[in-house]
Amino acid sequence: MTIGVLVDVLLALSLVGLSLQVVTGRALFRDLVLFILFGLLIALSWARLGAPDVALAEAAIGAGLTGALMLMAYRRLAAGGAADVSPARRRPLLALPVAALAGILVAIIGLSAQGVERVPDAAGTLVLQELSATGLGNPITGVLLVFRGLDTMLEMAVLLVALLGAWAVLGAAHPGRLHQVDRETPLVSALLTTVAPVTLLIATHLLLVGTDAPGGAFQAGAVLTGCGVLLVLTGTVRPRAAAGLLTKLLAIAGLAAFALIGVSALALGRAPMTLPGMWAVYLIETAMMLSIALTMTLLFARSRALGPEQR
Amino acid sequence: MTTEALTLLVFAPLAGALVMVVAPRRAAAPIAVLSLLTLPPALVPLTRAVRAGELVQLPLAGFAAPLGIVWRVDALAVTMLLLSVAVVLLVSLHALASFPPERESGQRFWPLWLILVSSLHALFLSADLFNLYVTLELVTLAGVALIAVRGEPAAMRAAMRYLLLGLMASLFYLLATALLYGQTGTLDLYLVGERLEAGGLTAIAVALMATGLLLKAAIVPLHVWLPAAHGKAPGPVSAVLSALVVKAALYILIRLWFWGGGGQAGEHAALLLGVLGALAILYASAAAIAQRRLKMLVAYSTLAQLGYVMLLFPLASAGAYRAVVFHVVAHGIAKAAMFLAAANLLRALGSERLQRLAGAGSRHGLDVLAFALAGVSIMGLPPSGGFVAKWLLLAAAWQERGWAWVVVISVGSLLAAVYVFRVVSLAFAQPLREPERAASAGEEQGRAQLTSVAALLLAALAIVLGLASAPLIALIDQGLPPGMLR
Numbered sequence: 001m002t003i004g005v006l007v008d009v010l011l012a013l014s015l016v017g018l019s020l021q022v023v024t025g026r027a028l029f030r031d032l033v034l035f036i037l038f039g040l041l042i043a044l045s046w047a048r049l050g051a052p053d054v055a056l057a058e059a060a061i062g063a064g065l066t067g068a069l070m071l072m073a074y075r076r077l078a079a080g081g082a083a084d085v086s087p088a089r090r091r092p093l094l095a096l097p098v099a100a101l102a103g104i105l106v107a108i109i110g111l112s113a114q115g116v117e118r119v120p121d122a123a124g125t126l127v128l129q130e131l132s133a134t135g136l137g138n139p140i141t142g143v144l145l146v147f148r149g150l151d152t153m154l155e156m157a158v159l160l161v162a163l164l165g166a167w168a169v170l171g172a173a174h175p176g177r178l179h180q181v182d183r184e185t186p187l188v189s190a191l192l193t194t195v196a197p198v199t200l201l202i203a204t205h206l207l208l209v210g211t212d213a214p215g216g217a218f219q220a221g222a223v224l225t226g227c228g229v230l231l232v233l234t235g236t237v238r239p240r241a242a243a244g245l246l247t248k249l250l251a252i253a254g255l256a257a258f259a260l261i262g263v264s265a266l267a268l269g270r271a272p273m274t275l276p277g278m279w280a281v282y283l284i285e286t287a288m289m290l291s292i293a294l295t296m297t298l299l300f301a302r303s304r305a306l307g308p309e310q311r
Numbered sequence: 312m313t314t315e316a317l318t319l320l321v322f323a324p325l326a327g328a329l330v331m332v333v334a335p336r337r338a339a340a341p342i343a344v345l346s347l348l349t350l351p352p353a354l355v356p357l358t359r360a361v362r363a364g365e366l367v368q369l370p371l372a373g374f375a376a377p378l379g380i381v382w383r384v385d386a387l388a389v390t391m392l393l394l395s396v397a398v399v400l401l402v403s404l405h406a407l408a409s410f411p412p413e414r415e416s417g418q419r420f421w422p423l424w425l426i427l428v429s430s431l432h433a434l435f436l437s438a439d440l441f442n443l444y445v446t447l448e449l450v451t452l453a454g455v456a457l458i459a460v461r462g463e464p465a466a467m468r469a470a471m472r473y474l475l476l477g478l479m480a481s482l483f484y485l486l487a488t489a490l491l492y493g494q495t496g497t498l499d500l501y502l503v504g505e506r507l508e509a510g511g512l513t514a515i516a517v518a519l520m521a522t523g524l525l526l527k528a529a530i531v532p533l534h535v536w537l538p539a540a541h542g543k544a545p546g547p548v549s550a551v552l553s554a555l556v557v558k559a560a561l562y563i564l565i566r567l568w569f570w571g572g573g574g575q576a577g578e579h580a581a582l583l584l585g586v587l588g589a590l591a592i593l594y595a596s597a598a599a600i601a602q603r604r605l606k607m608l609v610a611y612s613t614l615a616q617l618g619y620v621m622l623l624f625p626l627a628s629a630g631a632y633r634a635v636v637f638h639v640v641a642h643g644i645a646k647a648a649m650f651l652a653a654a655n656l657l658r659a660l661g662s663e664r665l666q667r668l669a670g671a672g673s674r675h676g677l678d679v680l681a682f683a684l685a686g687v688s689i690m691g692l693p694p695s696g697g698f699v700a701k702w703l704l705l706a707a708a709w710q711e712r713g714w715a716w717v718v719v720i721s722v723g724s725l726l727a728a729v730y731v732f733r734v735v736s737l738a739f740a741q742p743l744r745e746p747e748r749a750a751s752a753g754e755e756q757g758r759a760q761l762t763s764v765a766a767l768l769l770a771a772l773a774i775v776l777g778l779a780s781a782p783l784i785a786l787i788d789q790g791l792p793p794g795m796l797r
Contacts, residue, residue: 105515109490112511119496119506123377130378150371150380154433154445157325158452161426164332165456168419169467248333256329263322265372272318273372 004048011045023095028077032070039063052214053140056206060222065296068229072300135278137212144216145281149273153262156255156288163251163295167243167304188234199227207289211278217254217285221292228297232306239303247294247305254291257284312356313367317382319353320392320432328425331412339412343421347403347428350396354389361389361789376439376499383438383501386790387636390783391435391562394640397772398554398647399428405651405765406547408758420460420545427453427551434559440488440571441498443563444481451477451527454556458544469539476526476536483523490516500571507572517576520567521584527560530621531591534614541610546654546762549606550769553613553650554643561620561639568624569632569792581624588621589719596726600733604663605653608730609646612689615723616642619704622716629788629795630707634700636787641696641776645688648769652682655762668734670742677763679738684770686731688777691724696776699784 018038025031039062046055127139127147136142144152203224210216231237243251261284265274275281298306327346331339360367367384375381384392403424410420430453434446455477459470492498494513495506507513522533529537537557541549567573574581595614602608616638623635655678656671657663672679688697701724708716776783 109512109515112515113490113493116494116512119494121377122496123492123498124496126378146372147374147379148442150433151442151445154430154442154449157426157430158445158449160332161423161449161452161456164419164423164426165452165459168423168456168460169462245333252329252332255325259322259325259329263318266315266318271314271369271371271373272322275372 008048011041011048015041015045020099023099029074032067032074035070036063036067039066053138053216053219056214056219057222060219060226065222065225065229065300069300136281138210138214138216140214141210141216141281141285145284146275149258149262149275152288153255153258153273156258156291159292159295160252160255163298166299166302170302170304192230192234192236196227196230199223199230203227203289203293207285210285211281217288218292220285221289221296224289224293225296225300228293228306229300232297232301235309237306238309239301240305240307243305247298250290250294251298252291254284254288257287313360313384314369316353316356317367317369317384317436319349321429321436323347323349323353324425324429324432328422328429331418331422331425336413336418339417339421340407343403343407343412343425346425347400350400350428354392354396357384357392358389358786360384361386362786364789376502377497380437380439380442381499382436384436386786386788387562387565388435388790390636390640390787390790391558392432394558394643395428395431395435395555398551398643398769399431401765401769401772402547402550402554402647402651404768405550405654405762408761408765409546409654411758416461420457423453423456423460424547427457427556431555431559435562438500439498440491440500440503443500444484444488447484447527447559447563448481450556450559451481454540454548454552457548458540458552460548461545463543465539466543466545469536469543473536473540480523480526483519483526487516487518487520487523490519500566504570504572507575509575509577513572514576514580517567517573517580520573521564521576521580524560524564524567525587528557528564528617529614530587530617531594531614532587534591534595537614538607538610541613541650542604542607546651546657549610549654550647550650553610554647557613557617558620558639558643561617565620565623565635569627569795574627578625581627584621585625585716588618588624589716591615591618591621592719592723593726596723596730599730600726602730603665605657605665605668605734606650606663608665608734609649609653612649612727612730613646615727616646616689619700619720619723622704622708622720626707626711626713626716627795628707628711629791630703630710632791632795633784633787634703634707637696637703637780637783638700640783641688641700641773644769644776645685645695645697645773648681648685648766648773649689651762651766651769652678652685655759655766656682658762659759665734665737668737669740670738672735672739675763677760677767679735681763681766681770682738683731683735684767685773686735688770688773690728690731692728694777695774696780697773699777699780 015038018034018041022031022034022038025034040059043055043059043063046058127143130147131137131139131142134142134146136146203220206215206223207217207220210220261275261280262273265272265276268276298304323346327342331342334342357367361384369382370376371380371382373379406420406424410417412418412421427450430446430449434443434450437443437446452474455470455474458473459467488498490512491503491507494516495503497503497506526533541552544552592615595611595618599608599611599615602611619638620635623631656668656675659675659678660667660671688695691697691701701720705717705720708720
């Protein structure tokens, strides 16, 4: 108990300290690294709050992928000669009042939330009661796929819009040349031959276990993206100028599977978004994982499609 | 019948977008037309049911609130859907010409456009605070992508700013949603309204949610992103952003305030919202007069017209509700027409400087006519829809003895007259020099004509709305917020 409290206090203090350093820091690169660390600590905090699903997603997406994206952006800025964004151009003075306001807000919310009693028949309680009827063991997956599937389907639409928007902005420009490491060095080849298969394995495990334990399409997709990022950075796959049919099909797979199954419930005389069985859960989750991984890898590589090197 | 109709409104455009991403180019135009033409028939059974006094409800996946998400259609939702479908269809006519689906520009534009339509409809149907968050997020992101769809640097800067401020607004909204759930144990807007009790936490939640929504609706002083975003976007995008997207945020605010228990924040909060509206009317109208670029003028006019909606909160009477909802519809149609006409003029003249408009009245008569007709409605002159809206609002303010509001509404209309007349009179001025006319190919000319027809149809609708206002008013009256007596 006391150790738990100690960890919590340490976490809270580190979060505040880290965020202060990120905002007032003098070197962009250092700030980015600290921000990634900040994401990891947030993930730990979620775990401490008893939300392992959120912790997993935060670690994979909030710290891992966002970090990779920001470091990639930093490298592009550096290549363009703009990386040393000088402290004068950033505004630590603006950060102080914003931080003070946020602190006051948190304090007020904390103080006024103290007197609030737990609602007996909250939606969350109902989810736990009704979960067994769905055949799922993980209440998070139950909410995401069964009870509030529309939210999840629309989140997949958000992801597709991000990709379509990126494609539009990329224009017809030739895919950018990515900085790549030399594949022939022993370290890189060892990394590829061990890490890539292991991430695939972890992603599959997270996907399958998601029905009964923490995990699911979003976490699995994020881990799979890690594999994609590795393949892009080592030059195993290279950007292509135009998206082929396979890329497009994979990009829409998650949303299309969810929407199609959701609407087909009408034909059976049920309300839209009713899932016909566990097979639908697995199908939708798999399709979502593939769409998530492809979309995020493409966004990372800043390209319309990826493929093996053409000779 | 209504279940299928509700499903069509959201899933038909969504399916169109998905198919278009993977289908060959030549199929793009039929897909777009087909998925959009399913929308009007879907509205028929819904409107009929609501007119018969029915509240159409659909618990998605069969789970009722508080466990699941419920789609709920009352008179207000149907009104917004009618506005949305009318504007989307006519603006799509313009987009068929300005973003030909089989070309590269159209290939980028149309899937995003159809997803925007789908998410707007999902928003108007939803009665769930978190689902509203997701739909509003999707609407914003699709809007951002559409602003930047041509890849022009100025538009991309505007889109980026809209994106960042929109995300901040979303965070405010999300935090408020969590606070409301913690207090009431439900995300269903109507259940929240029943269970919410006045208190400190409620006040904070409502304040946070209102701040997020006002930021998304660009209410002065949270408007900084709008003029550039709406001014630099392509014509059809500006039209729908001004007519529907900013209204979507206000729609949620009105729902929250009068149905979801937000009114518990108290009369002072309502007064504050009204004062912001008055500020918006006066400041943005004056700013519109000072603009030198046509589309920026129209964008500032949007800011001003949004201010009138905010007067609903302090007035809070059935008369004011009727007036404001009518205004939302009238302004949506007129502003869509105005943006399309402005975009056409901009394309034809090759410059958006107001000075270059001189002489446009004779050469681009259709577009200037559309602009002028839409302007009649924006100014609130009879017999337009705008006139009915302003008249109802004045009457409501008068009845509540809100003399300050009466003055603001009147001054706002006068200022609107100044900026509209400025454009129209310039258009009929003698041109400084006879501009050389670029000879365009037959197909291009056909496209240009289609864009003008789309603008003119919308402008005509803005006028007709005033002549035939009775059915719409009857529809609005059927869904007065609880506690508001006719």
